[in-house]
Amino acid sequence: MKKRFGLLLAIIVALFMTVVPLSTQHAQAADNSLEKIQKKGVLVMGTSPDYPPYEFQATVNGKSTVVGMDVQIGKKVAKDLGVKLKIKSMSFDSLLVALQTGKIDMIISGMNPTPARRKNVAFTHVYYQGGYDIVINKADKAKYKNKDSFKGGTLGAQTGTTQYNAVKKQTKNTASKGMTSQSDLILALQSHKLDGVAMEKPSAEAYTSNNKNLAAIPSDFDMSSDATSSAIAFRKGSTSLVNKVNKTVDQIKKENLVKKQYLPAAGKYLKTNTVNTSMGHYWQAFATGVEYTLIITVCSVFFGFIIGILLALARTAKGNIFKTALRWVSTAYVEFIRGTPMMVQVMFVYFGLGLFVNLPALTSGIIAISLNSGAYVAEYIRGGINSVNIGQTEAARSLGMSNGATMRYVVLPQALKNIWPSLGNEFITLIKDSSIVSIIGVTELIYQSNIVRSDTYRGVAPIVVIMVLYFILTFTASRILNYFERKMQHD
Structure with missing residues (x-):
């Protein structure tokens, strides 16, 4: 069966352990789960589409679509509830946390109802028994x-x-x-x-x-029966919703719909996937990956630079108690961000803030990478400020310029010229680091390459394509940055 909580998710859950139980207790105290879904009119199904024939990607009418046995079950469940089905793709390791934090309403992803998982989520009756x-x-x-x-x-x-x-x-x-x-x-x-x-x-x-x-x-x-069976997962305490969906599951089993309809339909999509497995056939998927990679990178560079300047100025602040406290806080932020993996930060922003604000995956990815980049940019800028000769500051002050004006018109322009290669390197790094947001379902290059690999069953070719695309992106960016660096040196 599919994966349980990974180590990273265990860390995330540990961070939220004081919050999630409260929301679970509240759900158990007043169960309006069925009413809530029917009122919303949309049922969000979380799945990891890399597990044919349960769920996988296929090209349908020229568009990459999540299909498979589990998708058919999800459609049946939504139809019986009288709502629309919305599918949200993400890595399997992220599904349980996404369910607990309200990012999704249910999980149908070949998940087995083991005793350990039953402690955290509510399962329906088993809809499929495999081996x-x-x-x-x-x-x-x-x-x-x-x-x-x-x-x-x-x-x-x-x-x-x-x-x-x-x-x-x-x-x-x-x-x-x-x-x-x-x-x-x-x-x-x-x-x-x-x-x-x-x-x-x-x-x-x-x-x-x-x-x-x-x-x-x-x-x-x-293996035990729990380890070879599949069931639908809902949030703990969703009794009314689970009871309603159990009727659908029982009907599916009674009419043997999985073997009679759902698996044969999945098999047709599997055959369709292998009709044309050329990489050119999937150019739209790769183009979408490039688009999202550039959006994430450009936005993260912009906001990261602003955050970096503010942190650098805070770290160089001297004077009263307020400035001292500001320096300590900024130093602690920089050290903490640089001392934790970006993957954990992305998951924390998406799932952690998701407890309070329902941020889209793309927005969460941009926020997380911007916050991470800001910590590194702050150190580049601080180093650049320290590299400017103190005489420049003294000369500006002797002319009557304020501290702010001196920093803005004299120090920072010279510092920027000194640190431009480092900033350029940060931009190149972010192009590649944007791949991390694929874990929360953002359709950048790595995510799209995994889709193509699932579609075509070809392992090496999609990897070669994205290697070439990443090289083109980074090489083009480095040439542009080098052009501006030469202009600044000439000036």
């Missing part, structure tokens, strides 16, 4: 028969999944390798970094039926 296979290279089919055949080899699985735990606990003399996405695991298998990949039977069938070089063998893992 596990191991995907191998077809050339090795005579060599491997089940999990016990991999002694001395390496088995891979998605990090945090029940398959991954089974590989670690139920195999002997076998190395385990965890990765965050199925596409990465299949790529590692085909490049012989792995000897096999443990995954669910439907997913194994999807990959092997669309790649003649792969084959599936029985896993023979000893």
